[in-house]
Amino acid sequence: MAEIIILGSGTGIPSIRRGSPGLIVLSDNTSILIDSGPGTLRKMLELGITYQDPDLILYTHLHPDHTADLVPTLFACKYGDLPREKDLLCIGGSGFKSFFEKLEELYGSWIEPQSYHLTVKEISKEALLYRDLKIFSKPMAHISGSVGYRIEFKDGKSIAISGDTDYCQNIIDLGIEVDLLILECSFPDGKKVEGHLTPSLAGRIGLKSHCKKLLLTHLYPVCDQFDILEQCRQVYRGEVLLGEDLMRIMI
Numbered sequence: 001m002a003e004i005i006i007l008g009s010g011t012g013i014p015s016i017r018r019g020s021p022g023l024i025v026l027s028d029n030t031s032i033l034i035d036s037g038p039g040t041l042r043k044m045l046e047l048g049i050t051y052q053d054p055d056l057i058l059y060t061h062l063h064p065d066h067t068a069d070l071v072p073t074l075f076a077c078k079y080g081d082l083p084r085e086k087d088l089l090c091i092g093g094s095g096f097k098s099f100f101e102k103l104e105e106l107y108g109s110w111i112e113p114q115s116y117h118l119t120v121k122e123i124s125k126e127a128l129l130y131r132d133l134k135i136f137s138k139p140m141a142h143i144s145g146s147v148g149y150r151i152e153f154k155d156g157k158s159i160a161i162s163g164d165t166d167y168c169q170n171i172i173d174l175g176i177e178v179d180l181l182i183l184e185c186s187f188p189d190g191k192k193v194e195g196h197l198t199p200s201l202a203g204r205i206g207l208k209s210h211c212k213k214l215l216l217t218h219l220y221p222v223c224d225q226f227d228i229l230e231q232c233r234q235v236y237r238g239e240v241l242l243g244e245d246l247m248r249i250m251i
């Protein structure tokens with residue numbers, strides 16, 4: 001069993017209703033943060049989760065709306081009331097290590113861990129085994145180094161998350177028969193932008209992957225003027241949820 005909590009259902013465009021991308025996955029004793037857009041660290045506090053808690057941070061890509069709170073996280077781990085003690089593993093796609101080296105050049109000792117061990121890695125083609133979790137990734141159709149993830153839990157449940165992507169076979173493959181497929185849905189039908197999905201394209205991915213439930217997130221402000229769920233349901237007949245900040249889903 002795992003719980004998935006949306007920290008931000010929006011994008012990089014400021015919105016009262018929707019924070020920037022961030023998602024928490026809680027399973028047994030493991031806490032995974034997936035992306036950390038601006039505001040994520042503070043939003044976590046509303047769930048009683050702090051900068052101390054995530055064991056693993058997975059980044060889908062390097063756009064600022066997905067990574068801006070990485071530096072504040074490391075800064076808090078060092079200078080918070082209680083310096084972090086448990087290990088932290090940070091993972092991203094290709095290019096993540098050189099991105100992180102540039103942050104180290106810029107911020108130096110301010111983000112350098114002192115009281116805990118930090119590992120920064122790029123995900124490979126092979127499955128990553130983390131405690132009792134299996135994590136798979138594939139490149140997404142967005143920017144160079146973008147990846148989506150599939151996480152399999154020890155009880156046989158599974159989720160997949162696209163991060164930002166356009167329609168592609170890789171996200172269908174990651175989502176095959178998962179209990180929850182979390183897809184970006186940046187723009188309404190008729191207003192598609194290259195590198196992103198619309199509700200009907202997300203529905204097509206849901207249909208082809210035979211996922212058990214679909215969750216749409218990464219909604220640009222314009223989405224709130226349209227019936228996104230209805231547009232998606234024209235294609236996908238299974239259960240589909242419209243992401244909201246602090247929405248919780250058990251699988």
Ligand SMILES: [Zn+2]
Nearest residue numbers: 011063065164
């Ligand atoms: Zn984005």
Ligand SMILES: [Zn+2]
Nearest residue numbers: 061063142164
């Ligand atoms: Zn992006």
